[in-house]
Amino acid sequence: MVQGKINEIRGWAAMEPGIKVEPWSYTPRPLGENDVEIKIEYSGICGSDLHTIKQEWNGTSYPAIVGHEIVGKVITKGENVAHLEEGDLVGVGAQVYGCLQGDCNACSRDLDPHCPKSVFTYNAKYPDGHQAHGGYAEAVRVNANYAFKIPAGIDPVYAPPLMCAGVTVFAPMLRKGVKKGDRVGIIGIGGLGHLAIQYARALGAEVVAFSHSPNKREECMKLGATTFVDVSNKDEVDAVRRSLNYLFITSNSHSNQYNDYITWMTFEGQIVLLSLPKGQMSFSPREFIISEVAITGSLIGG
Numbered sequence: 364m365v366q367g368k369i370n371e372i373r374g375w376a377a378m379e380p381g382i383k384v385e386p387w388s389y390t391p392r393p394l395g396e397n398d399v400e401i402k403i404e405y406s407g408i409c410g411s412d413l414h415t416i417k418q419e420w421n422g423t424s425y426p427a428i429v430g431h432e433i434v435g436k437v438i439t440k441g442e443n444v445a446h447l448e449e450g451d452l453v454g455v456g457a458q459v460y461g462c463l464q465g466d467c468n469a470c471s472r473d474l475d476p477h478c479p480k481s482v483f484t485y486n487a488k489y490p491d492g493h494q495a496h497g498g499y500a501e502a503v504r505v506n507a508n509y510a511f512k513i514p515a516g517i518d519p520v521y522a523p524p525l526m527c528a529g530v531t532v533f534a535p536m537l538r539k540g541v542k543k544g545d546r547v548g549i550i551g552i553g554g555l556g557h558l559a560i561q562y563a564r565a566l567g568a569e570v571v572a573f574s575h576s577p578n579k580r581e582e583c584m585k586l587g588a589t590t591f592v593d594v595s596n597k598d599e600v601d602a603v604r605r606s607l608n609y610l611f612i613t614s615n616s617h618s619n620q621y622n623d624y625i626t627w628m629t630f631e632g633q634i635v636l637l638s639l640p641k642g643q644m645s646f647s648p649r650e651f652i653i654s655e656v657a658i659t660g661s662l663i664g665g
Contacts, residue, residue: 367439376496377416377427389494399447399453400503404519407430407433430500452519454511458481460481461506484505524558534664535661549563550613551612615638630654634656
């Protein structure tokens with residue numbers, strides 16, 4: 364059995380609910396035959412990290428080292444790992460393990476984030492009971508299937524956000540079939556939204572960016588938006604009603620706003636939730652029958 368090189372991993376952990384982190388170390392789980400050990404060079408900061416350490420989503424197990432936008436170099440690999448070599452620059456996102464079995468209802472459909480045995484990068488436990496810790500640390504051990512080579516053309520400094528924010532918006536665009544000629548709306552021009560604009564444009568779509576912040580107009584147009592809509596401007600909103608094939612929601616919109624979003628969609632349009640707003644959504648069945656609009660969601664890629 365291959366032994367790991369770093370057997371006490373130092374990092375920055377939250378010890379209790381809040382935003383304070385402090386130095387802490389842990390003994391990682393033994394390196395498995397399908398695992399890699401990664402020396403971390405860069406780690407992004409995701410909104411999920413803050414929700415977790417502040418225990419806003421409940422169930423946080425402390426001490427908790429968060430961070431699931433990881434880029435670093437493979438320093439050790441298990442004996443069964445053939446597609447990666449020591450020295451490879453890789454990225455790790457929000458998941459570090461899935462069963463990947465052909466009889467798994469999720470993994471067999473490339474939906475392994477929904478695998479009943481999946482392990483997220485932090486605040487989760489492996490089947491053997493070991494706690495998973497994330498990227499605010501010097502190293503991490505993960506299943507090699509969840510370590511992805513970073514292309515030479517991408518500066519590793521800018522790669523970490525692609526591992527969470529990037530895949531979170533790109534994966535549903537591929538699954539839903541966004542293509543040239545579609546009209547795609549993006550709500551929330553932040554960490555996810557600014558990448559969503561670029562991906563949708565690269566897929567050939569006409570991109571409509573929606574924001575409460577008029578000062579983002581110029582930047583959205585530079586990123587590839589065809590149209591910018593200030594949602595506080597009724598005339599601008601009215602001009603795009605019944606025109607969108609897809610609407611990707613990356614901000615925590617109020618639950619009562621979704622009724623209005625339906626009116627932005629063309630027939631058979633799809634609204635895709637990528638954020639977790641508080642509260643419940645309430646709709647009349649008539650709205651769906653008349654519009655034939657669907658509301659769906661997407662987790663972390665896959």
